[in-house]
Amino acid sequence: MLNVASLNNRRLSLSEYDELLVWIVVALLALGLVMVYSSSIAIAEAGRSQAAYYLIRHGMFVLVGLVLGVMAFQVPVQNLQKMAPYLFVLGVVLLMLVLIPGVGREVNGSRRWLSLFVVNLQPSELMKLFAVLYAADYTVRKGMLKDRLFKAFWPMFLIMALVGGLLLMEPDMGAFVVICVIALGTLFLGGFNIKVFGGLVIALPFAFGGLIYSAPYRMKRIMGFMDPFADSFGAGYQLSHSLIAFGRGEWLGVGLGASVEKLFYLPEAHTDFLLAVIAEELGVFGVCAVIALFAGLLIRAFAIGRQAAFLDRLFAALVAQGIALWLGVQAMINIGVNMGVLPTKGLTLPFLSYGGSGMVVNCVAVAILLRIDWENRRLMRGQPALAAGFGAG
Numbered sequence: 001m002l003n004v005a006s007l008n009n010r011r012l013s014l015s016e017y018d019e020l021l022v023w024i025v026v027a028l029l030a031l032g033l034v035m036v037y038s039s040s041i042a043i044a045e046a047g048r049s050q051a052a053y054y055l056i057r058h059g060m061f062v063l064v065g066l067v068l069g070v071m072a073f074q075v076p077v078q079n080l081q082k083m084a085p086y087l088f089v090l091g092v093v094l095l096m097l098v099l100i101p102g103v104g105r106e107v108n109g110s111r112r113w114l115s116l117f118v119v120n121l122q123p124s125e126l127m128k129l130f131a132v133l134y135a136a137d138y139t140v141r142k143g144m145l146k147d148r149l150f151k152a153f154w155p156m157f158l159i160m161a162l163v164g165g166l167l168l169m170e171p172d173m174g175a176f177v178v179i180c181v182i183a184l185g186t187l188f189l190g191g192f193n194i195k196v197f198g199g200l201v202i203a204l205p206f207a208f209g210g211l212i213y214s215a216p217y218r219m220k221r222i223m224g225f226m227d228p229f230a231d232s233f234g235a236g237y238q239l240s241h242s243l244i245a246f247g248r249g250e251w252l253g254v255g256l257g258a259s260v261e262k263l264f265y266l267p268e269a270h271t272d273f274l275l276a277v278i279a280e281e282l283g284v285f286g287v288c289a290v291i292a293l294f295a296g297l298l299i300r301a302f303a304i305g306r307q308a309a310f311l312d313r314l315f316a317a318l319v320a321q322g323i324a325l326w327l328g329v330q331a332m333i334n335i336g337v338n339m340g341v342l343p344t345k346g347l348t349l350p351f352l353s354y355g356g357s358g359m360v361v362n363c364v365a366v367a368i369l370l371r372i373d374w375e376n377r378r379l380m381r382g383q384p385a386l387a388a389g390f391g392a393g
Contacts, residue, residue, distance in 0.1 A: 025366050036054055036354045042264060094114065127179060245279055275338040305324065319368065330347050
């Protein structure tokens with residue numbers, strides 16, 4: 001009689017890829033298309049004279065992301081490990097270019113974009129993926145030194161301090177937080193000395209407190225977060241209208257397309273505050289469905305990473321778990337901001353919010369996850385990880 005483990009392995013061997021992960025991502029992308037269209041109709045008609053303007057562009061971003069994802073799937077994980085340091089350097093160079101006047105594009109006081117004429121490239125989104133790959137590669141390379149603070153941890157700390165400094169000059173505090181979580185989380189999962197992380201847990205709140213205190217606009221955001229209705233036409237404007245949207249939605253929502261807050265009351269309704277529109281139109285059940293989809297995505301990503309670790313594929317395991325940390329933390333921050341649990345940050349909701357660079361990078365990240373899983377399944381069947389037509393060299 002077969003035991004549970006053998007049944008699971010048998011089921012795994014029957015499929016070439018993680019079908020549940022694919023369907024979760026498809027569901028998120030489909031919901032994102034519908035809600036971006038619903039939340040952007042009014043602003044598109046007013047500013048572009050075309051109701052479907054943002055829907056068309058968002059659909060193009062999804063299509064480009066899927067095409068690049070298919071291409072990324074062809075790259076063997078061992079090749080990604082070789083490319084990781086070079087991709088990270090490329091990301092740092094792009095972050096520097098953004099800060100050069102005349103090269104970087106400034107919007108609402110932030111210089112975060114490089115103009116590619118047709119679209120804008122946001123290097124900080126690319127840097128999240130590059131940070132995952134680099135942190136995983138660094139952890140593997142420094143495995144023998146993981147208990148030695150100065151030789152193992154400080155080089156990564158200095159590199160991330162450079163990246164953090166560049167991001168704060170844009171400024172992009174949200175991306176800085178996500179990349180810090182990616183780096184530290186990957187080192188922790190890789191088995192680095194727990195005492196180092198104990199010290200960081202104590203030191204980081206003071207560091208973030210200093211960053212908030214040093215910038216008046218960040219202090220205003222914190223005050224607006226503490227009591228958004230005290231200054232509902234100033235620092236608390238976005239959050240107060242987001243909370244109103246949640247309140248109007250109640251359990252089942254007011255109906256798809258019937259949101260009032262998206263009619264020029266809630267800024268960035270189709271980007272950072274898309275979840276508020278989902279809450280208003282689809283209610284608590286709609287928000288719970290989004291959270292459940294992200295929970296399923298993270299469970300599958302960590303499971304893929306765990307399977308890679310069982311197969312002694314440390315780099316692949318850390319990349320899978322790093323992607324899970326990245327997408328999970330970014331989704332958690334965006335959801336928390338929309339609900340008034342966290343201060344306002346310029347972070348989109350992965351796979352759902354409008355935004356070209358973020359959408360494309362998220363699709364590529366999922367393709368890498370699927371590649372890791374595909375190689376895991378081949379190895380479990382006794383086949384080589386590389387195969388003709390899938391990036392074999």
